[in-house]
Amino acid sequence: MNSMKKNCKESSTGRQITKWYKTKGRNNLPWRENITPYRVWISEIMLQQTQAKTVVNYFEKFISNYPTFEDFKSASEEDVLSLWKGLGFYRRARNLYRAKEMILKKFNGKLPNSFENLITLPGIGKSTAGAILSIAYKLPYPILDANVKRVLTRLFFKTNSNEKELWDLSSQILDKKNVDDFQQGIMDLGATVCTPKNALCGECPLNKQCISFSKGELPTVNVKKINKKNVYLEFEIYEKNQKIFLIKNNQLGFWDGLWIMPIAKTKQLKTEIIHKLSHRNLHISFANRSKDELKSEGKWFDIAQLSKLPTPKPISDKLSVYVQNFL
DNA sequence: GACTCGTGGAG
DNA sequence: TCTCCAAGAGT
Structure with missing residues (x-):
């Protein structure tokens, strides 16, 4: 009974995010136009650990070279690396090439639409698979990128939260009937409102239910120290x-x-x-x-x-x- | 589960 | 200038 009530409340949170996205989301990102599985795939790989603003030019250049998967078929690894030049994390480019070869050999030249098959492709993990399934195929799968993590840890005040707990929350608040808009919405919310510093809580559609906002305090996050x-x-x-x-x-x-x-x-x-x-x-x-x-x-x-x-x-x-x- | 992979934006 | 950190995945 308790969990039912909880789920109900949480999915209403999802609907609020979808609603917010339709008027306040970033509407100038090229991968959100003419949405196809191929375009979503390319953009999601480029967007791993990379801010949207940085990706825009690389995405447009890639797509102008290879507008569709059919055009991309014959690309070499060197071709992909050239288009990746300057973007960083070059393993992504090599994996993109390897994944393309696998799609041709094992999936009849079609990007899979099942989670199990998607994550067999190099460079596609749990979150990227979730993004492709949600945005390209409108199937309700959770994602957990840096934006979603930040929104969830603050919304539910999860101090030093563990991954599994966040994945569960990500699944629970899904707006299943509008997963595509919802997922892009929660990422936009994290990128433009629930920002790492100087969050704009006054503009947040969730501020009335956000535990951090009501406490006037942010949950602590464990920062990894890197020995350079x-x-x-x-x-x-x-x-x-x-x-x-x-x-x-x-x-x-x-x-x-x-x-x-x-x-x-x-x-x-x-x-x-x-x-x-x-x-x-x-x-x-x-x-x-x-x-x-x-x-x-x-x-x-x-x-x-x-x-x-x-x-x-x-x-x-x-x-x-x-x-x-x-x- | 900790560590590694690049570059650039932003405060 | 310096630090944080970004639509994570692979090992």
């Missing part, structure tokens, strides 16, 4: 006849699959630039070398090719100097 390591890298620049020599990286433990310059085996700690990764601070320097010293396995690239080549940010920046001079 300093890494010193000297890149070797080989140039001849308007060409630059690069190697496909698989040795650093990050930037896998991207093209970089050969790395010098120097013990001298020099720093031209500091590039910050999520878990390391890279102290980077560059050294001009003559091609006689070249020993690495790699390829010479015309300078004209470099702008499209998948390279990590600091390498792209360095190479852009050559591109500028070349033009």
